Amino acid sequence: MNVPTYSLAERDRRWALAREIMEAEGVQALVAYGEHECADLAPFAPDVYFTNDRPGAIVIFCRDADPIELTWSTLPVADHIQAARRGEELWIPPERIRVAKHAAGVVEVLREHRLESGAVGVLGLDPYPPFHINPIMPHGLWSQVLAELPEVEFKPVGLSYLFATICQSEEELAVVRHSAATGDAMAEAMLEAARPGVSEAEVYAAGMAAAFRRGLAAPDMLLSSGPGFVSWGPPAWSYRPQAPRVIEDGDVIMAEVFCRFGMKETQHQVAIAVGRVHPDIEIGAKVARASYEAGLAAARPGNTFGDLVEAMRAPLEEAGAWNVHPLVHTLNPMGPVCGFGAGLRRLPDSARYGRLFEVPTMGGELPLAPGMTFAFEPNAVIGDRLANLGGTVVIGEDEPIELNPFTAQLLRSQS
Template identity: 75%
Template sequence: MLSVPTYSAAERDRRWEVARELMASEGLDALVAYGERECADLAPFAPDTYFTNDRPGSIVVFCRDADPVQLVWSTLPIQDHIEAMKRGDQLWIPPHDIRVGRNAAGVVEVLREHRLENATIGVLGLDPFPPFHILPIMPYALWSEVLAELPGATFKQVGMSYLFATIRQSEEELAVIRYSADAGEAMARAMLEATAPGVDEAEIFTAGMSAAFRRGCAAPQMLLWSGPGFISWGSPAWAYRPQSPRVVAEGDVVMAEAFCRFGMKETQTQVAIAVGDLHPDLEEAAVIARAAYEAGLAAAVVGNTFGDLAGAMLGVLKEAGAWNVHPMVHTLNPYGPVCGFGQGLRRVPEALEYGRLFELPTMGGELPLAPGMTFAFEPNAVVDGKAVNLGCTVVIGQDGPIELNPFTAQLLRA
């Protein structure tokens, strides 16, 4: 039997108070929290689950001082809720505040019940949610119907306020995050053990995912590539294109980014495994990435900003003449500020054959670092077309950074 952390009623009350404080500070009469559909993959936009501690994919509506109403997409979440009550699970929303109606009609119905047709209403879902949702995630058809039904209401984007209000984790949340990070490290160790010449990528992928599943982390995902040197980053090609997984050989580096999620809190584990002797450029890239990691730790202190943190890590690359294929660091729980990347792609001769190249700049650099914030440290360096990525999840502590799974903050050797 696994021993896992859970949330208390006190955590529920704290989060509902976060919603009410956000409403007060923004001058709102109501708050509508749109959650991304269930079974979403990376980076779920899930403020609904933040307030419900339940199945994702709903809309949660706070009206003045009333308890929140949860709007679900079908009877299936209600069936789950019934069974969870029978098991004695920790549920936050009572049955009378859950209804089928994850649509415009459902939102309008709740607001009208509270006579908020002409009120000021905050909305989570109208702001961009980087890095995966550069545009707002709210469906156009749903929201245009709400606007048409409530022409007298004033709707206000409050995504940034929500981020600032929730990005510092409570002690209960940090316990859940530590559990997730431990599972992420178990994934890395299992992958290291599975890696050898002649083993294909799917076997390594399976070893890592199995380690997470065995710990009750039911929604892990992984980016994975292998080869003697590459600048690719993303899911393995066989995950989306019908082809065989690549077979690992001597001189390869196997690199992965494991997204481990437990209780809707995410940690990330950056894996780089050397298979035998590597090309000198890969060894140099690993040294540079580690130096960037250490520079990030030095900057991850209260009093600095996210811009200071990202700048310190990017500065190591600039001094070494290297570049990064993906962010060096970004926030977790929730996603938000993200370090810039892709500036060096123009050095790659093949890239000149493509159309417009867009380099993502650092976003959210003004965020002040504060205790309880969680970050994915993922320093990566490209040297002559060969990249190495390493890192782990880091928490901002009162007295300095806290590395949750530092096993992968180095080049591992099979």
Template identity: 55%
Template sequence: MLSETPSHPVVPTFSVAERDRRWDLARGFMERAGLDALLVHGEHEDAGAAPFAYDTWFTNDRPGTTVVFPRAGDPVSLFPMEMFAKGHLESARRGEILWIPPRDVRASRDSRAVADTLHELGLRTATVGVVGLDGAPPWHPEGIMPYRLWAALLEEFPDVEFRPVGMDLARLVMPLGTEEVAAVRHSAGIGDAMVRAMVDAAAPGVPESEVYAAGMAAAHARGTTPAAMHFWTGPDPLARGLPPWSYRPQAPRVLQDGDVVSAEVFSNLGGRHTQHQVTIAVGEPHVDLLRAAGVARAAYEAALGAMRPGRTFADVVGAIREVLEAADGWEFGPSIHALNPPIALSGFPADGGRQVSGAEAYPPEPQHPTMNGGLVLEPGMTFALEPNYVYGRHLAYLGGTVVIGDDGPVELNPYTAQILHAPARR
């Protein structure tokens, strides 16, 4: 067993008490909403960043299941394939804490298995809250429930009132418990280690894929398997997303003096996610990059001033917008969004990117309004604070994860709330 060292700190875990806290919250939610059960459809386990994985909140287990939770009983987890059962059994043999016992596991989660479970639990004429029908940013604006599964359930249960409750449940689970906050802190520490490894690896003559690999290796060595990071390099990269060599057969770029590594690093522990915005200058940074970073940093500090219990998400967005609108460049993307789960997102102007040469060839973007601005901040909520700004083609993206504390914000990643520097020569 590893003793605690800077490279291998003790890993926080979720106890049976945390299970009971969550299940009691769910039962209270069903009682207040007049629900007889919850039906929760989770996304495939390899979904990547911002997964729709509310099933894991109930199970503390492998994502990609469907959960049926009767108000008067314990949740039932429906597995997508037999390999899930094999992993469950192996964990039991090792003595790991499992929240769902074998008696409450089902071998399939197709429409027949879900219907059989509803019949088994006496829910033929019930009111069932469904998680998976509501829109879920950023990847599922129309919901995630499969059409054929949903159509089959509606046909077989004409006397059941199925009610979308995804957003209500998301608001319920967003203020994290003490054990969850500990997991977020640990995840944030892993994220910082990933970024430091990337800074150490970045230098002229180094393929960008080696910088990427250094960050991912730091995460794997610390006991987590994050989603693939967003990663671009160049003298003035103006993009967000997976590196092109991850989806097209082409060679990674080789870094040069004056380049920038622009990345969004994702870390997680036990389904509690952190995000880290990374701008690494290789050698001397361009003056416009420094100007953009100054604006982004001022917006970061303005947001921290507004991130207090009782304020709204719109208040925080307003504080950021006041700084950005006073400058004479443009905002690339959202500057803050909720985490765990990502149910609130700051809006940003749609016309800024039209200034970029070549943008006129693409369809115009719609306006980007703030989502869920009325969300009232509570202790335990987590946010990705990621202000960004552009001068010319020079994009500065800064920030990391912030937790709402009892008296104000707690910065978990001040390291990435600044331009980072890799030397021009090793």
């Protein structure tokens, strides 16, 4: 298997982007806060973008100097030492790594570069959909930094980071393609495992094992099964003490499969019919497929993300369907996302709940450009039954590039 990697030229390109962000924002330094390691889905990891190293650091660029990496403990340092002994090409030299992921460490670096006043850009003070609608920066850490450096103007620069990094380089696209191919392998393994009498856990395990055998991180999976449902999330047995559901004839299995390689994520919507499924699921799958095709037609430079969302919504509106989760959102990094959830009010059960509101579309003004990656996940509820399909799509120079046509259809178990 030919496994793509990142070169020092890719490092230099990314570091140049950091300095372009600093210049555009009028700041003398850039502080990139990284979420802790072992985060499952959609981690906030601009630190890894600049270090190509273990997640969970703070990376600081000061003026023209090379970045300094602040780690949370000695464990990343031990990994760095071992990687050097193996002859791996590392982006950050030992002299620029400190065990100091705390307020004092940040303040120390800025003071060393005489930045007790002026402007400093920060990654970690902006919302980061889908899970960090509230900024991820810890209050305790940041309040101490502000107290120690009262004359510094700290500016959130998340939007500049999004625009600077969302169009993937050729090296990054090779990594994305590798991840997407593994997502297909996961879907194929799940399709082979899906049959009456096996549990959801066995289908889940088949998919995850396919990724691990290829050396990719599959951080988690959303999965539901049954003759029909409107739920969307991780299987209940992954967070509640109960037995996994056993698949029956006439069930549909719906899953959202996540692959991550080189911190680039691809997403894959797996829909498997086990035997003859309810007609509403068949209809919903056709509506979702029409939404997918409408999205491909709109996924071209010259359109905006809002144009893409409206195109994918049209088939649902025509069919009187609604979407449980987003029809489409950006990947690498996350950001603009299609609105979802309004149709939940149609369910009689919803009247018993408190405040309900639709998550609105965010980032509709984003212009589409070559190299952007998107999760196409069109889903349609007909009656009380969800149908969901799709995969990862790249914006090309003239037309979109489908990386996962295999999962852009209702799959059928042959067992």
